[in-house]
Amino acid sequence: MVQISNHVFCKKFLTTLDIKTGILPNPYYDYPFMIIKNFLPSKMCEEITASMRENEDSIEAKIRIQNGIKIDTAINTAIRKTNIHKLTSAHKKIYDNCFFKHQEDIEKFFNLALTTSTKIQALEYTKGSFYKQHSDDSSVLLKDKKIIGFRTVAPQRKLTSVLFTTNYSDIASINTFKGGELVFNYLCDSEGEKIQIEPKSGDMVVFLSNPYFTHEVLEVKEGYRVSLVQWHDAIIS
Numbered sequence: 001m002v003q004i005s006n007h008v009f010c011k012k013f014l015t016t017l018d019i020k021t022g023i024l025p026n027p028y029y030d031y032p033f034m035i036i037k038n039f040l041p042s043k044m045c046e047e048i049t050a051s052m053r054e055n056e057d058s059i060e061a062k063i064r065i066q067n068g069i070k071i072d073t074a075i076n077t078a079i080r081k082t083n084i085h086k087l088t089s090a091h092k093k094i095y096d097n098c099f100f101k102h103q104e105d106i107e108k109f110f111n112l113a114l115t116t117s118t119k120i121q122a123l124e125y126t127k128g129s130f131y132k133q134h135s136d137d138s139s140v141l142l143k144d145k146k147i148i149g150f151r152t153v154a155p156q157r158k159l160t161s162v163l164f165t166t167n168y169s170d171i172a173s174i175n176t177f178k179g180g181e182l183v184f185n186y187l188c189d190s191e192g193e194k195i196q197i198e199p200k201s202g203d204m205v206v207f208l209s210n211p212y213f214t215h216e217v218l219e220v221k222e223g224y225r226v227s228l229v230q231w232h233d234a235i236i237s
Helices: 012-016 042-054 089-110
Strands: 034-036 063-067 070-074 083-085 112-117 121-125 130-134 138-143 146-152 159-164 176-179 182-188 194-197 204-208 215-217 220-223 225-236
Touching: 034 089, 042 089, 042 121, 042 225, 089 112, 089 159, 089 204, 089 225
Parallel strands: none
Antiparallel strands: 034 204, 063 070, 083 121, 112 225, 121 225, 130 215, 138 146, 159 204, 159 225, 176 220, 182 194, 182 215
16 A cells, blocks of 8 residues: 555555556645535535436436547446436526635645536436446556556546535435445555545535546445536646
8 A cells, every 4th residue: 555645545556557647635634535514504405405306307327438549428337327417507506606615725725726617417326326436537447357557538527526415324314325435446544444435415525536536436225315526627736
C-alpha cells in the first residue's frame, strides 16, 4: 500500500502505471476526497426523492463501451442496473445555487478551477440495483486478466460530485435503504480495509474522476437509494 493522505492508502500497483489523469489531492489532508455535510437540508432531500418516486419518465442508465476508436454507450444490466430521472427545473436551480456556495471550497481542496459541468443525473437505485467497479474518466486495460493500464475516454471529467437524498440504514423505509454502499476499490485504511461510504441524506461526496478513485455501488438490498451525480471539467493547477 502507498499512503496518499493521513488516513488513506492506495493499492501499490497503481503507482507503477502511467495514468495520464492520475493526479491526487494534497497528501496532508485526512482524506483524498471531500465530504460536504448538509449540502441540502433534509426537507429538500425528501421533496426531491418524492418527486422522483412520482416521476414516470425514467430511463435505464447506460455504460460507456469502446468500439474501435469510438466511444459508444449501451445498456448492460450485468454491470449497471440503475434508472435515471430528470430533476425539475426548480430542484435544479436549488441544487445549482447550493453548489455555487461551495464551489470555492471545492476548488481550493482539489487545487483546480472548475469550468463546465454536465447535466445532473438523478439516479434511482431500487432493490437489486447496483453499479460495478468503474472509473469515471477511463476504461481499464487488461492482459491475461491483469490490469496493465487505463485508457482515458472522458477527459472532460476531472471531478465527480455525488449528492445523496436518501439515507443508508439497517431499516429500509420510504427515505432509507439497506446495502448500496459507495466503495472505493483501490483505496483502503491502515488495516487494508477498502474505503466504504454509507450515504447520509443531504451529504455530498466530491472526488477526482481518475482511476485512483475507481468505485462501485454495492447492490441495494431494500429501500430506495437516490443520488444526484455530476461531472465537472476543470483547469488543474
